[in-house]
Amino acid sequence: MTVRDLAVGRGGVPVLxxxxxxxxxxxxxxxxxxxxxxxxxxxxxxxxxxxxxxxxIEGAGERIAYAAHSDGLKSMLTVTENLRFWxxxxxxxxxxxxxxxxxxxxxxxxxxATLSAGQKRRLGLARLMVTxxxxxxxxEPTVSLDTASVARFAEAVRGHLAExxxxxxxxxxxxxxxxxxxxxxxxxxxxPRVSLEDEAFL
Amino acid sequence: xxxxxxxxxVKFIRTTDRxxxxxxxxxxxxxxxxxxxxxxxxxxxxxxxxxVKIIYLHVPAALMAINxxxxxLVASLIWIVRRHHVSALAARAAxxxxxxxxxxxxxxxxxxxxxxxxxxxxxxxxLTSFLILFLFYLGYMALWSAIExxxxxxxxTSILCLVGSVFALLSRYAVLxxxxxxxxxxxxSLDKEENVADVFxxxxxxxxxxxxLLFVALVFLRTQTEIRARRxxxxxxxxxxx
Amino acid sequence: MIALLLRDLRxxxxxxxxxxxxxxxxxxxxxxxxxxxxxxxxxxxxxAPGVLWIGALLACLLSLDRIFALDWEDGxxxxxxxxxxxxxxxxxxxxxxxxxxxxLPLVLAAPALGVxxxxxxSGYLWVLVSLALGxxxxxxxxxxxxxxxxxxxxxxxxxxxxxxxxYVPTLIFGAEVARRGAEGLAVQTPLLMLAGIxxxxxxxxxxxxxxxxxxxxx
Numbered sequence: 073m074t075v076r077d078l079a080v081g082r083g084g085v086p087v088l089x090x091x092x093x094x095x096x097x098x099x100x101x102x103x104x105x106x107x108x109x110x111x112x113x114x115x116x117x118x119x120x121x122x123x124x125x126x127x128x129i130e131g132a133g134e135r136i137a138y139a140a141h142s143d144g145l146k147s148m149l150t151v152t153e154n155l156r157f158w159x160x161x162x163x164x165x166x167x168x169x170x171x172x173x174x175x176x177x178x179x180x181x182x183x184x185a186t187l188s189a190g191q192k193r194r195l196g197l198a199r200l201m202v203t204x205x206x207x208x209x210x211x212e213p214t215v216s217l218d219t220a221s222v223a224r225f226a227e228a229v230r231g232h233l234a235e236x237x238x239x240x241x242x243x244x245x246x247x248x249x250x251x252x253x254x255x256x257x258x259x260x261x262x263x264p265r266v267s268l269e270d271e272a273f274l
Numbered sequence: 275x276x277x278x279x280x281x282x283x284v285k286f287i288r289t290t291d292r293x294x295x296x297x298x299x300x301x302x303x304x305x306x307x308x309x310x311x312x313x314x315x316x317x318x319x320x321x322x323x324x325x326v327k328i329i330y331l332h333v334p335a336a337l338m339a340i341n342x343x344x345x346x347l348v349a350s351l352i353w354i355v356r357r358h359h360v361s362a363l364a365a366r367a368a369x370x371x372x373x374x375x376x377x378x379x380x381x382x383x384x385x386x387x388x389x390x391x392x393x394x395x396x397x398x399x400x401l402t403s404f405l406i407l408f409l410f411y412l413g414y415m416a417l418w419s420a421i422e423x424x425x426x427x428x429x430x431t432s433i434l435c436l437v438g439s440v441f442a443l444l445s446r447y448a449v450l451x452x453x454x455x456x457x458x459x460x461x462x463s464l465d466k467e468e469n470v471a472d473v474f475x476x477x478x479x480x481x482x483x484x485x486x487l488l489f490v491a492l493v494f495l496r497t498q499t500e501i502r503a504r505r506x507x508x509x510x511x512x513x514x515x516x
Numbered sequence: 517m518i519a520l521l522l523r524d525l526r527x528x529x530x531x532x533x534x535x536x537x538x539x540x541x542x543x544x545x546x547x548x549x550x551x552x553x554x555x556x557x558x559x560x561x562x563x564a565p566g567v568l569w570i571g572a573l574l575a576c577l578l579s580l581d582r583i584f585a586l587d588w589e590d591g592x593x594x595x596x597x598x599x600x601x602x603x604x605x606x607x608x609x610x611x612x613x614x615x616x617x618x619x620l621p622l623v624l625a626a627p628a629l630g631v632x633x634x635x636x637x638s639g640y641l642w643v644l645v646s647l648a649l650g651x652x653x654x655x656x657x658x659x660x661x662x663x664x665x666x667x668x669x670x671x672x673x674x675x676x677x678x679x680x681x682x683y684v685p686t687l688i689f690g691a692e693v694a695r696r697g698a699e700g701l702a703v704q705t706p707l708l709m710l711a712g713i714x715x716x717x718x719x720x721x722x723x724x725x726x727x728x729x730x731x732x733x734x
Binding site for chain 3: 429436447449
Binding site: 119120121122123134136137138139140141142143144145146147148149153157158160161162163199 | 518519520523526527530589590591592594595596597598599600601733734
């Protein structure tokens with residue numbers, strides 16, 4: 073995936089601009105930056121949920137599996153049902169590796185409502201493995217995970233990279249992914265400016 | 275020089291500022307002439323007596339109620355296709371005006387219906403259609419005021435206006451089918467046979483011209499207000515950011 | 517797409533899914549009508565087709581805001597938007613799920629409630645047919661309204677204001693089929709119009725709903 077001179081914004085106000093990077097297969101890229109620096113906006117734009125203000129994104133679209141702050145779990149469905157649903161949406165059928173990788177064994181028939189926050193998060197991340205998509209775009213994936221689970225998550229990412237996938241993560245904590253490149257988005261902060269929709273009125 | 279230059283807010287305000295006084299004066303002149311002429315210098319109808327004179331308010335208001343919606347539809351289409359902010363704001367500005375015209379048409383219709391049909395309200399197809407049109411205006415305005423982001427609101431209301439127009443048209447035919455009414459046929463058609471007599475016709479034309487000019491003046495004025503409000507917000511936003 | 521339909525149906529019948537609420541509402545409205553207009557059989561049987569249609573329409577309206585609101589809150593809507601499903605397909609499936617969980621039970625319950633309102637014997641068939649043909653349109657139009665108001669706080673009331681005017685043609689033709697059927701008159705014209713509205717909305721409105729949903733997700 074290649075991003076060139078990308079500008080993104082929220083509510084018409086540019087947040088980041090002039091951003092360029094390449095994410096090769098087998099590589100991971102960690103985005104850093106203080107709260108409100110535009111990491112979420114950038115990831116949403118790359119995932120195709122909102123239009124970019126400028127620049128190009130190549131090799132994204134149908135190759136992206138996106139995971140946001142909220143896990144998109146249905147509390148009345150069991151762990152397996154949740155996972156199987158997403159697998160079917162992405163035309164996959166095998167959910168067993170995902171259950172193993174995120175240690176969801178023994179929880180299979182529990183409704184998602186009865187899971188703890190960390191368990192829910194693990195289930196939300198396990199969803200990535202059943203999408204069979206190459207580029208994982210993850211927004212704060214480790215929120216509410218304990219140390220052991222973070223390690224397990226890092227292991228899953230490493231496995232994904234080894235299979236030729238790639239990952240783009242926004243996170244504040246160290247995942248122990250030593251091979252990952254780090255990109256600080258702070259220097260790309262857009263100049264303070266009124267929103268594009270307001271500009272027409274000045 | 276293309277017509278789209280007027281889609282620039284500043285240019286729009288500058289141009290309409292120049293036109294607005296003339297349109298306003300012309301609207302008042304037409305309305306005063308038409309109404310005074312119509313109410314004091316035309317004979318009573320041999321069947322309907324003096325009540326016929328409410329036609330000078332009823333028909334133009336009804337006409338403009340529909341035209342205002344059509345204008346909103348056109349403005350919405352322009353917004354969707356070319357994304358000119360003035361267009362979206364003009365549609366927004368026209369909605370309350372159109373809604374009030376609809377209310378005038380309904381109220382005068384009730385006042386007219388009472389002596390003629392012996393009832394304030396009948397579920398006559400035309401009256402019912404206007405009532406439904408009024409509901410569409412309400413929904414449109416409610417959606418505008420419910421959404422915080424201006425561009426999102428413009429997008430959503432434009433699509434609502436498009437879809438609403440189709441359903442308003444459908445409702446019109448549904449209502450016709452549902453109840454054949456008491457209402458007389460078109461007052462203004464090119465077919466002389468069913469037309470109103472010339473003596474009522476000319477002051478009516480002047481009144482219609484007055485209503486059209488009034489609508490134009492009000493929409494210009496309200497669009498200017500909307501533009502200035504947006505401009506104020508934009509300036510405040512710029513100040514707070516720099 | 518089938519997975520999405522099955523998931524929505526499964527969610528509806530699980531606890532808290534709200535399945536049957538619309539049906540209960542329909543029953544209560546129908547029971548309340550005679551209290552309001554009096555128990556005279558002649559009057560009731562005359563207004564029965566219209567009352568059944570209004571009741572079904574209101575019951576349908578009641579559950580519209582659930583179509584997207586829950587998926588919006590827990591983030592599934594974002595994830596679905598990035599999934600390999602066309603947005604038009606998603607809104608169509610959502611409307612279909614709404615119809616199966618709300619519209620279809622109403623259609624099946626209407627004849628039973630017709631007994632309470634002393635619906636004339638000739639009316640049962642046509643009430644059933646008109647509702648079966650008309651309720652899909654109610655679901656599709658309602659999905660458009662739900663897509664417009666998704667993400668709005670207190671969107672419920674606004675949703676009713678937006679959707680009810682759009683329901684007018686469906687209601688007129690649907691109730692007309694039921695009324696004419698009950699009175700033993702020819703139903704062909706309104707029946708064809710009702711079918712036209714249903715198929716027309718089903719074919720075209722998902723595009724508008726999908727466009728609106730994309731704007732709201734932005």
